[in-house]
Amino acid sequence: xxxxxxxxxxxxxxxxxxxxxxxxxxxxxxxxxxxxxxxxxxxxxxxxxxxxxxxxxxxxxxxxxxxxxxxxxxxxxxxxxxxxxxxxxxxxxxx
Numbered sequence: 674x675x676x677x678x679x680x681x682x683x684x685x686x687x688x689x690x691x692x693x694x695x696x697x698x699x700x701x702x703x704x705x706x707x708x709x710x711x712x713x714x715x716x717x718x719x720x721x722x723x724x725x726x727x728x729x730x731x732x733x734x735x736x737x738x739x740x741x742x743x744x745x746x747x748x749x750x751x752x753x754x755x756x757x758x759x760x761x762x763x764x765x766x767x768x
Contacts, residue, residue: 687733694725720763728756 698721704711713721735748761767 690732691729694729697725698722724756724759724763728752 698718701711701713701717701721705713731752732749735745735752739745739748
């Protein structure tokens with residue numbers, strides 16, 4: 674019975690994470706309605722969607738395929754660091 678409870682709990686976390694990614698996509702859209710400082714085009718939304726979706730899929734694959742907790746954490750941190758670096762490069766061109 675504990676396995677069933679853990680499975681459902683994991684589903685709620687996954688659904689919440691994907692909803693958070695979707696909400697992040699709505700933030701610039703909402704900001705564009707109130708200020709001219711945010712000026713995203715279609716290509717910006719596509720790039721952000723691909724980046725968020727790819728990161729989410731990589732994290733899902735890590736959780737499903739990697740067994741050790743420490744290894745999962747290290748790989749997830751590497752994925753999130755890569756996400757942050759790519760996002761920063763696309764946003765302001767750090768490199």
